[in-house]
Amino acid sequence: MTEDRATAILLVEDDEPQRKMLAGFFKKRGYTVVAAASAAEAEREAGAHEIDLLLTDLRLGGTDGIELLATLKADHPDIQALVMSAFGTVADVVRAMKAGAYDFVAKPVDLDRLEALVEKALERVQLAQENRGLRQIVESSGVFAELIGESEGMRKVKQLALKVGPSRASLLILGESGTGKEILARSIHRVSPRHDRPFVAVNCAALPETLIESELFGYEQGAFTGALAGKKGRFELADTGTLFLDEVGDIPALLQVKLLNVLQSGTFERVGGTVTQKVDVRVIAATHRNLDERIAQGTFRADLYYRLNVVAIDLPPLRERAQDVAMLVDHFLAKHADLSTNAIEAIDDNVMQRLMQWPFPGNVRELENWIERAVVLAESTRLTAEDFPPQLFGQIPETVAGPVDPDQDDEGLEAQVARLETALIRQALDRNLGNKSAAARDLGLTERAVRYKIKKYDL
Numbered sequence: 001m002t003e004d005r006a007t008a009i010l011l012v013e014d015d016e017p018q019r020k021m022l023a024g025f026f027k028k029r030g031y032t033v034v035a036a037a038s039a040a041e042a043e044r045e046a047g048a049h050e051i052d053l054l055l056t057d058l059r060l061g062g063t064d065g066i067e068l069l070a071t072l073k074a075d076h077p078d079i080q081a082l083v084m085s086a087f088g089t090v091a092d093v094v095r096a097m098k099a100g101a102y103d104f105v106a107k108p109v110d111l112d113r114l115e116a117l118v119e120k121a122l123e124r125v126q127l128a129q130e131n132r133g134l135r136q137i138v139e140s141s142g143v144f145a146e147l148i149g150e151s152e153g154m155r156k157v158k159q160l161a162l163k164v165g166p167s168r169a170s171l172l173i174l175g176e177s178g179t180g181k182e183i184l185a186r187s188i189h190r191v192s193p194r195h196d197r198p199f200v201a202v203n204c205a206a207l208p209e210t211l212i213e214s215e216l217f218g219y220e221q222g223a224f225t226g227a228l229a230g231k232k233g234r235f236e237l238a239d240t241g242t243l244f245l246d247e248v249g250d251i252p253a254l255l256q257v258k259l260l261n262v263l264q265s266g267t268f269e270r271v272g273g274t275v276t277q278k279v280d281v282r283v284i285a286a287t288h289r290n291l292d293e294r295i296a297q298g299t300f301r302a303d304l305y306y307r308l309n310v311v312a313i314d315l316p317p318l319r320e321r322a323q324d325v326a327m328l329v330d331h332f333l334a335k336h337a338d339l340s341t342n343a344i345e346a347i348d349d350n351v352m353q354r355l356m357q358w359p360f361p362g363n364v365r366e367l368e369n370w371i372e373r374a375v376v377l378a379e380s381t382r383l384t385a386e387d388f389p390p391q392l393f394g395q396i397p398e399t400v401a402g403p404v405d406p407d408q409d410d411e412g413l414e415a416q417v418a419r420l421e422t423a424l425i426r427q428a429l430d431r432n433l434g435n436k437s438a439a440a441r442d443l444g445l446t447e448r449a450v451r452y453k454i455k456k457y458d459l
């Protein structure tokens with residue numbers, strides 16, 4: 001159903017007065033009506049015209065309306081149908097539904113009800129055609145090009161993303177830090193009907209509590225000291241598009257109420273304002289935190305969780321999809337090739353084997369940092385063990401920082417916690433080449449907290 005033509009209804013009715021009455025009714029409402037008196041005539045008309053909806057009587061004096069629908073569906077899979085009958089039985093209704101009819105209409109026809117059913121059936125046609133168009137976009141533009149991996153876990157993620165992309169439903173992406181949650185969110189936006197509208201991302205964990213409300217909802221002039229002019233928030237900037245709320249589990253409790261309200265009503269007020277703003281925004285949220293635990297602890301609202309979690313997508317950690325490591329390595333080598341004076345052509349087999357065995361607590365982000373580092377340090381066209389961090393060829397850890405040993409007699413709880421925190425922060429800094437902001441994201445902490453601990457432990 002394209003915008004440059006009227007929606008076409010194929011009306012099949014062997015009773016001439018009824019056929020003329022229904023054709024006139026729908027023509028007055030702006031539809032193109034192609035009328036036929038029999039199934040055979042209807043098949044010819046369907047071959048000559050682009051048809052969106054089949055409106056057919058059940059009894060046609062030969063091939064009946066349900067058989068006609070089954071025939072037309074083979075060549076026109078998006079077509080919807082309404083079957084009418086004054087003598088329909090339960091068996092007829094069941095048969096019509098199995099053939100793909102949208103509904104079964106009893107005669108004499110209630111025209112108001114019939115018109116409403118036609119509109120609803122045509123909405124399905126529109127959605128099916130949009131979905132097909134989006135699939136063509138996916139195939140031609142490679143919207144998942146950045147979501148590297150062909151493992152079973154990643155195939156399931158892409159299939160689900162493609163299925164939910166065209167809807168307006170809120171999504172919750174779950175996964176450890178560095179698994180690519182924002183990349184997935186952008187991919188979902190690109191397969192949605194909003195793909196040509198704004199995509200606005202905000203990291204809730206990176207914003208101080210005092211600023212997050214004004215960042216999300218904007219503020220009016222004079223709302224606080226320094227507010228010399230009004231400013232739009234992220235919700236307004238994302239109007240008609242998609243808003244990605246990364247690390248939504250870190251939103252302060254008081255602000256969760258306002259977020260829930262805008263998700264339910266699409267309305268809010270700017271900080272310091274009284275005018276109600278209305279937006280049309282599709283929200284995709286993400287978190288590496290266990291929200292069920294946070295709900296049990298009373299730090300995250302259950303009603304907000306259910307509003308966000310209409311559909312959840314779990315991004316598997318890199319250690320669960322080792323078969324994707326080689327593809328990722330090739331991707332990052334190409335991405336960072338300009339950082340080296342050498343044209344990197346290959347990577348030693350023993351290095352690749354260790355990369356596939358490494359648990360990568362920082363996931364894809366950590367692997368990219370290692371490849372970027374190796375490309376910068378490489379002295380030849382081949383990456384070797386010398387180009388990677390020395391721990392890659394040490395003992396492969398069972399966990400991020402190794403288990404805490406509760407039986408150590410010479411350490412109390414506080415000392416063991418300090419030792420564990422030190423190891424975790426050092427590893428995060430190493431993975432991110434000393435970048436404190438990136439290390440903080442990996443650890444699920446604010447940058448200020450990481451800087452405090454670095455100073456505390458003299459790292």
